[in-house]
Amino acid sequence: MKVRKAISPVIATLLLILIAVAASILVYVWVTGYASSVTGAEATQLQERIKIDAVSANSSYTVVYVRNIGDIKVNVTDIYIIDAATSEIMNHSEFSEELAPGQVKEFQVETTLKPGHTYIAKAVTSNGVEATQSFVYRG
Structure with missing residues (x-):
């Protein structure tokens, strides 16, 4: 009987790094979007209309x-x-x-x-x- 490994340790490490980078990018985009919407609401109150x-x-x-x-x-x-x-x-x-x-x-x-x-x-x-x-x- 032949024993096979599902994923090599190198590929598993690369996948974990890729997932961490993608999650970091998503969090960054979400935080900057939220921050700009909050400051935009404050600035609107001070503008001429x-x-x-x-x-x-x-x-x-x-x-x-x-x-x-x-x-x-x-x-x-x-x-x-x-x-x-x-x-x-x-x-x-x-x-x-x-x-x-x-x-x-x-x-x-x-x-x-x-x-x-x-x-x-x-x-x-x-x-x-x-x-x-x-x-x-x-x-």
Whole structure:
């Protein structure tokens, strides 16, 4: 009768090392992912956040209502009106309006819009935070 060994000691050692390295990599990926999600949640609380509540337009101007939904003051510096079909900037107006948390301000922008066309209103803060809202000008 012939006696056979299932795995040689060298191969068994290599397999154990491979399993240990793979487990270490998995633990590292899990820990770094968890750490970044925890720090990301904390950083989100300190960032500026704005929202466009509404847009109203007539033949000569567009009014964009911007709300500060963050916890810190924001400075709205730019309002864009963009043609959604062509991505052409119809108007760009510069402002320097500070909004306290929860505050809403209206921004009036001179525009010439075509009835039935879809446009995008875009508000930008001094730190580059953006909010957009699409609307159709009914005329």
